Amino acid sequence: MxxxxxxxxxxxxxxxxxxxxxxxxxxxxxxxxKREEIDFKVIDCGVIPENYTADVKRLKPRTLVIVDAVEMNxxxxxxxxxxxxxxxxxxxxxxxxxASLLINYLKQYVEDIVFVGIQPKSMSGKMTDSVKKNADxxxxxxxxxxxxxxxxxxVKNRL
Numbered sequence: 001m002x003x004x005x006x007x008x009x010x011x012x013x014x015x016x017x018x019x020x021x022x023x024x025x026x027x028x029x030x031x032x033x034k035r036e037e038i039d040f041k042v043i044d045c046g047v048i049p050e051n052y053t054a055d056v057k058r059l060k061p062r063t064l065v066i067v068d069a070v071e072m073n074x075x076x077x078x079x080x081x082x083x084x085x086x087x088x089x090x091x092x093x094x095x096x097x098x099a100s101l102l103i104n105y106l107k108q109y110v111e112d113i114v115f116v117g118i119q120p121k122s123m124s125g126k127m128t129d130s131v132k133k134n135a136d137x138x139x140x141x142x143x144x145x146x147x148x149x150x151x152x153x154x155v156k157n158r159l
Contacts, residue, residue: 010040011061011110012142015049015068022076022120022131023069032139050097057109064110065142068099069131070117072153077130078119079138080153087115114147 012033016026030044041059045052049066056064072080087100103113118135121128127135141149 008041008059009062010065010145011056011059011063012040012042012065012067013045013049013052013056014042015045015047015066017047021122021124022118022127023123024127025069025118025120025131025135026067028127028132029067029135029139029142032136033142036139036143038143049102053102053106056106061110063112063114064106065114065116065147066099066103067116067118067138067142069120069123072117072119074119075130076119076121076128077132077134079134079150080117080119081147081150082115082117082153084113084115086153116147116150117153 012030014026014030014033016028017023018027027044027046030042033042041061043052043055070080070082072078072082074080084103087103099115103115107113116138118131118138120131138150141147
């Protein structure tokens, strides 16, 4: 897939540990999207998304979607857009830098950042069925550019 830098309107960064149970949901989604015919770029960041900030700066996407496993006190597999003001107070996966720091840095280069969390059940072993099923649904939403169909995490969910 070739994406012209001038036409880059969407970039998807998928974060997670392939050996971390439901934390592998990010890389799983990256793999699924890369098998699809899409007109945007997907990056599997693994557990070090900070190593890909230069790519974001170079590609200059209008919209950046970041996908990761996030503890939101929901049922396993539930998907939510996490508002920027909630990101700093949440436990987000098992990665080197806080998501809030990453997003605060990237917002100077990207017009719109959408952080999508998937509620994990287990952070060890294999990905659970409920997370995999909903990850497949999220792949379709991203592929079809239907992010507006994803519910927004409400304040009532105590984190």
